[in-house]
Amino acid sequence: MARKRNRVRDLNPVAPTSFGEDVKRVRQARGLLQKHLGTATGYSEGYVSKVEKGTITPSMKFAKGCDVAFGTGDLFAEQLRRLMDVDHPDWFAPFVELEKAASEICDYSTNLIFGGVQTREYARALLRSGQPLDTPEQTAAKVDLRMERRKLHESDRPPLLWLVLDEASLRRRVGGDAVMRDQLRHLTAMAEYPAVTVQVLPFSAGAPPASSPFTLLDFPEAMAQPPVLYSEGQGIGRVIDSAERVKDARNRYDRLRADALSPGQSLDLIRSVMGERSP
Known part of the structure; x- marks a missing residue:
């Protein structure tokens, strides 16, 4: 396990260099100066220079701006996702791809808000706490990728999303009162x-049917993809397609929904907790 963590972490210094070299190569082929690319992407000439030298991690906004400026479709945006793998380590990447294709997502969160509905500042606070050795640029790039997951649920044709949140996830003070209030x-x-x-499992419900967070994914019939269970621990996660394990998780999820407050009562509790965070 330690070997995998080291391998993922070692990608961070390499990826910006590889990305920057490609940006420089295409920029020069298009006959553009660094200041021209900076103007086109909304960044300074100095920022472009640092990206090309590999001294900073580029943002997703910059990668998409390069695609527009160069007319390369989504080449650089996808390259950044693949090379950096900043928020999607090897054990998480399969889940992210399945999540994009899912027709229904059922998630149980114990201590933290589901990643697909996190605000930018909430995500930044989590990433800074969990990965303190990252540079600000690396953290920003990770936040950008997490916001890509959020867009899935704000699209014209989103999957059905059912969230059961333990009350602890509402009361955990991530990033301070203002950040939690916005979240x-x-x-x-x-x-x-x-x-x-959205349903909240209140403290008053007693012992929960499940002690760890998990996510269930269902897919359109045309995909012929069986439902899967995603289970995550500290630094590791697994996508499980065992029919027996999925069935057991679904039974637990049904019990969680039964023990949780109704959607209307849940919103009342969320607003109450939000009011407690008011200055």
Whole structure:
């Protein structure tokens, strides 16, 4: 396990260099100066220079700006996702791809808000705490990728999303009161989406049917992809397609939903906790 963590971490210094070299190669082939690319992407000439030298991790905004400026489709955006693998380590990447294809997502969160509905500042606080050796640029790149997951649920044709949040995830003070207030406000806004259902498992419900977070994914019939269970621990996660394990998780999820507050009561509790964070 330690070997895998080291390998993922070692990608960080290499990826910006490889990305920057490709940016420089295409920029020069297009006859553009660094200042021209900076203007086109909304960054300074100095920022472009640092990206090309590999001294900073480029943002997703910059990668997409390069694609627009160069007319390369989504080449650089996809390259950044692959090379950096900043928020999607090897054990998480398969889940992210399945999540994009899912028709229904059922998630149980114990201590933290589900990644697909996190706000930018909430995600930044989590990443800074969990990966303190990252540079600010690396953290920013990771936040950008997490926001890509969020877009899935704000699209024109989102998957059905059912969230069961332990009350602890609402009360854990991630990033401070202002960050938590904005996160809870965003959660209430997401709950208004027709495709989203949010329930809170209150402390008063007693012992929960499941002690660890997990996610269930269902897929369109045309995919012929069986449902899967995603289970995550400290620094490791697994996508499980065992019918028996998936069935057991679904039974636990049904019990979680039964023990949780109704969607309306859940929103009331979320707003109450949000009010506690007011200055």
